[in-house]
Amino acid sequence: MTGWIAAYERAWRTPGTAALNAIFTEQASYLQGPYQKAVVGLPAIARMWEAEREGPDEVFHMTSEVVAVEGDTAVARVEVRYGDPADQEFRDLWIMRFAEDGRCDSFEEWPFWPTQPPTGDPADG
Numbered sequence: 001m002t003g004w005i006a007a008y009e010r011a012w013r014t015p016g017t018a019a020l021n022a023i024f025t026e027q028a029s030y031l032q033g034p035y036q037k038a039v040v041g042l043p044a045i046a047r048m049w050e051a052e053r054e055g056p057d058e059v060f061h062m063t064s065e066v067v068a069v070e071g072d073t074a075v076a077r078v079e080v081r082y083g084d085p086a087d088q089e090f091r092d093l094w095i096m097r098f099a100e101d102g103r104c105d106s107f108e109e110w111p112f113w114p115t116q117p118p119t120g121d122p123a124d125g
Contacts, residue, residue, distance in 0.1 A: 001066045001074045004096070004104065015056045017046035024107070025099050031108040059084050072098045089114060 011019035029038040060082045067075045082088040097106040
């Protein structure tokens with residue numbers, strides 16, 4: 001599991017999107033938040049990937065901790081700080097389901113920012 005997370009980070013730091021072939025299946029789904037629409041298929045994930053990052057030289061520091069693994073499913077806690085000095089950060093939970101070949105077939109993240117309210121009060125929306 002830690003190897004896959006390290007490969008994800010390396011792919012984020014690599015120019016282009018060819019490295020995604022090693023970590024996601026061709027039909028993988030990638031959900032960027034609990035209420036987002038899933039991005040489905042490696043070509044769509046590659047387009048999203050390029051749109052979301054500043055580029056492979058983007059300055060960030062990422063730490064992670066595997067929280068649970070059961071069968072083909074894993075959960076990790078991830079923290080990312082962008083910039084030097086850091087001017088943006090978030091904590092994230094990743095839920096991953098893997099194919100038999102070790103590539104991710106379903107990736108779901110639940111990102112949280114420091115300014116995000118701790119609870120979702122429907123009256124605030």
